[in-house]
Amino acid sequence: MFGFGSMLKDYLEYHKISQSDFAKELGITQKHINNILNENADISEDLMIAISLITDIDINLITFVETKKKLYNYLNSRFSNEKKINEFLNSFYIKEMEKMNWITLNDKTSYLQNAYDLLKYLNVRDFNIFEKYSREKIFFKKYDDTDLKKVFLWIKRCDILMQNQNVSNYNSSNIDFLLNDLIKERTKPFNKASLIKIFNKHGLYLVIEEALKGTKVRGCTKVIGNNPAVYMTCYLKEKSSFYFALYHELGHVKSDYNRAKSKVIIDGDDTLEKRADLFAVNQMIDEKTYKLILENFDDKEKICIKRNIPLCFLYSRLAHDKIIKYTDKLYLESREKINYHD
Secondary structure, eight states, X not given: OXXXXXXXXXXXXXXXXXXXXXXXXXXXXXXXXXXXHTTSSOOOHHHHHHHHHHHOOOHHHHHHHHHHHHHHHHHHHHOSSHHHHHHHHHTTTHHHHHHTTSOOOSOTTOHHHHHHHHHHHHTOSOGGGHHHHHHHHEEEOOOTTOOHHHHHHHHHHHHHHHTTOOOOOOOTTHHHHHHHHHHHHTTSOOOHHHHHHHHHHTTOEEEEOOOOTTOOOSEEEEEETTEXXXXXXXXXXXXXXXXXXXXXXXXXXXXXXXXXXXXXXXXXXXXXXXXXXXXXXXXXXXXXXHHHHHHTGGGHHHHHHHTTOOHHHHHHHHHHTTSSOTTSHHHHHHOOBOOTTO
C-alpha cells in the first residue's frame, strides 16, 4: 500500500518543485527525500509538520495516509491472510462495541479502516504497544478468568464519557464534603444523574457505564489531571451493593490518590483492597452506630432513619454478619433494586 510519499511526489511534479530544493527547505538530504517519495522510508512527525507548513497540505491528511500505510504493513507482516487479520481485530470485540455504540466503524468491509478506527478508540499509536501499555497502566491483580482486554476497553469508554463532565477544582478536603452529601443522597431513589452532579460539584468525575459481557469488574479509580475519577459498571443491581462498591472506590481516592495518578486501580494488593473495603463498610454504617443498633435492636429502624441509613444497608450488613439470614423476610423486604437507565 502506498503512503503519503507517492502523493507528495505527485505534488512536487505538479508544482514543478525539484526534489533537491524541497529537501533543502525541509533540512534533510536529497537521499532522505528520495526514500520518502519512493515509499522506502517512514515520515517522522516532525517532518509531517514541516511538510504541512511548506506545502499547506492538511497535517491530518498526511497523518491519516501514513498511519494507514503503517497499519497495512504491520497487519500483513504479522498475519498470513485477511481472515487472520479479521480474527485479530475481532479479539478486540469490535462488533460488540459497535452494537453498544462505543465505536464507529466507518467501513465495515475494510479491515484496514476497522484497524484505524480501533486504534483511534484505544488512543494508542499502534498495536505493538497496546498490551505493554495496558498492563503498565492498570493496577490489577489478574485472575485467570478475567479478560484484561475487556477491562481496558471499558475504561477507554469511560474516558470518552468523562470528557462531557465539568468538574470543580479538587483538593483532599473535598472528599469529606462529598461523603456528607452522599449521606443525604443515598436515602433517595437511585438517580445516576444526581450522583454524577454531586461528584462533579466536589471535583470528581463519575461515570456509570455498561461493560462488555463477561467483564469481571465492578469499578475502578484513576486521577485525570488533579481530579479523581471513579468509574462504575452496571452489574450491581441493588442499592446496598452499588454503594458498597462506590464507597470502596472512594476509599481508594482518599488513601491511594498518588498511586492513581499513574495507575488505574481496579484490584490492588490485599492491603489496599482490605483498607478500601473497611472504608466502605464504615461509610455505610459507622462502627459506633452499628454497635448502638445491636444494643438497641428493637429500635434499629428508628436509629437508621434518624441517621440517614437506608434499611437495605442495615439488613445487608446484618445478613453478612450472620445475625439474620439472607432468606429472612426483613432482608428480602428491605432490598432496593436500582435502574441505571432512568
